[in-house]
Amino acid sequence: MNGPVAVVDCGTNTIRLLITGPDGNGGLSEIERRTKIVRLGQGVDATGEFHPDALARTFAQAEQYADLIKSQDIPAERVRFIATSASRDVSNRDEFLEGIRQRLGVTPDVITGDEEAALSFAGALSGADDPHTPVLVTDIGGGSTELIIGNAAGTADHAVSLDIGSVRVTERFLHDDAPSADDLGRAAAYIDQLLDGEQIEWPAVRTWIGVAGTLTTLAAVDLDLTEYDRSKVHGHQIRIADLNAISARLSALSAEQIRGLGAVDPQRADVISAGALIATRIAARLQVGSLTVSEADILDGAALELIGTER
Incomplete structure (x- = not known):
């Protein structure tokens, strides 16, 4: 085509x-x-x-x-x-x-x-710069989180979709604005339970790539952008310590205060704390030093499939 x-x-x-x-x-x-x-x-x-x-x-x-x-x-x-x-x-x-x-x-x-995970992996790898194998691609959506492990050539070896997403976790656990420590603890325990139920060799991961709105937003916050800039977000590396600090910062703010951060879409402000929490629970299982954020994702993977192009 x-x-x-x-x-x-x-x-x-x-x-x-x-x-x-x-x-x-x-x-x-x-x-x-x-x-x-x-x-x-x-x-x-x-x-x-x-x-x-x-x-x-x-x-x-x-x-x-x-x-x-x-x-x-x-x-x-x-x-x-x-x-x-x-x-x-x-x-x-x-x-x-x-x-x-x-x-x-x-x-x-x-x-x-599984299909969502495979397309996200293909899309993320299409925009990656010399990742090291094994690669973990993570897509934290509103209703689910996709975790895909594969090689730098773009072949996925293991993929899973878990029912933990920023909207789902917010609606189920984080009822206050800002959420209480107890609610955050219950949400973290639920996320941990699902992550621990998967046969993933977390310590083996060499490169962690994050795609889609939750993680690109966290990159924008880490960059302290006054307005979202896709060119600056793509390829940005968030140190794990900074990721944890961002999550703690966001969870202490109300949705209105988060809306005051120019990098956060106002309509995402009430669920970004849950998304950040999911990211930190994944990070806790890894031995990498940073998360590389990619603007190439499932859209790119699906487009490559339509065109019939292989990376």
Whole structure:
């Protein structure tokens, strides 16, 4: 495939768009990339269904993405809509699928956790600079966290998707603004239980790469950016000690105070503390000195798959 493709990734917290094409060297030439927080997974953990307001927000953004895809000088040869954690088990999934089909003209792929992990790994490695094997790629989403271990050539050896995400952990455990020490402790214990249940050789990991909104936001906070800058975030390394300090700092702030940090999307302010907590519990199991944050993620992996390009 020589022309551009468009990929939409809809998770628990965000809906994101990538329009891109092949760069001629086995990679991607980005045309457009957008992110919007719609909180599709609002209340899903408790109710098992999409809230009407969440569907309305998601459909409205899907319409905007459809218009943006159509407005390109060179039309996308293929469009793929990927739905992840929040869409897997809800009772009103068909309403969501039909709403997206009407607006974008494609049937959403509700991918498994394993598929999500594989695409995230491929995308992260496409933007990595000489990582050392074994590589751990981590995607902390709103409803789930993907952990993928593989080699620097881009081959994933082990992948797991856990039901711990920034929205899910916030709704289940962190009820106060800011969260209490007891609530943080209960959340950490739950996260630890799920992490410890996986057969992962944590100490063997040589390179830790983090993708998607939670970890890119933490990189922006570490950089003390007054506004988000993708070019500065990509490839930034957060020292583990600094990651722990950021998590402690955020958990002591109210959502309103976090909104005052220019690097944090205002709509992410109420769940970023939970995301940071998940990151620190993963870090506690590793022997690496830092987390490398990548702006290349599942969108890039899915686009490479559509184009039929291998790294």
